Amino acid sequence: xxxxxxxxxxxxLRLVNKIKNLKAEDKTVIKVWDRACSITPEMVGxxxxxxxxKTHIPVYVVENMVGHRLGEFSPTKKFLGHGGKMAKSQAGDxx
Numbered sequence: 001x002x003x004x005x006x007x008x009x010x011x012x013l014r015l016v017n018k019i020k021n022l023k024a025e026d027k028t029v030i031k032v033w034d035r036a037c038s039i040t041p042e043m044v045g046x047x048x049x050x051x052x053x054k055t056h057i058p059v060y061v062v063e064n065m066v067g068h069r070l071g072e073f074s075p076t077k078k079f080l081g082h083g084g085k086m087a088k089s090q091a092g093d094x095x
Contacts, residue, residue, distance in 0.1 A: 016043075
């Protein structure tokens with residue numbers, strides 16, 4: 001569900017200030033726990049370590065990501081595949 005246009009996008013000001021203090025060539029990973037923060041044009045070209053509940057996943061921000069949330073690029077669950085007898089037999093055949 002989108003945020004009200006009256007309120008505008010949610011952007012963490014501390015994160016924006018950290019990015020403004022860095023140089024464009026700087027390759028340091030900025031750790032971020034705020035998954036709900038929207039990506040702004042100032043963040044393009046930097047690598048952010050977005051927390052997924054366990055670790056920080058490095059996300060390199062490009063132009064197409066502007067307007068999306070940081071959490072969209074850091075999955076919280078690991079897909080291992082669908083189970084069942086058929087999946088086990090196919091996995092056995094491949095080995």
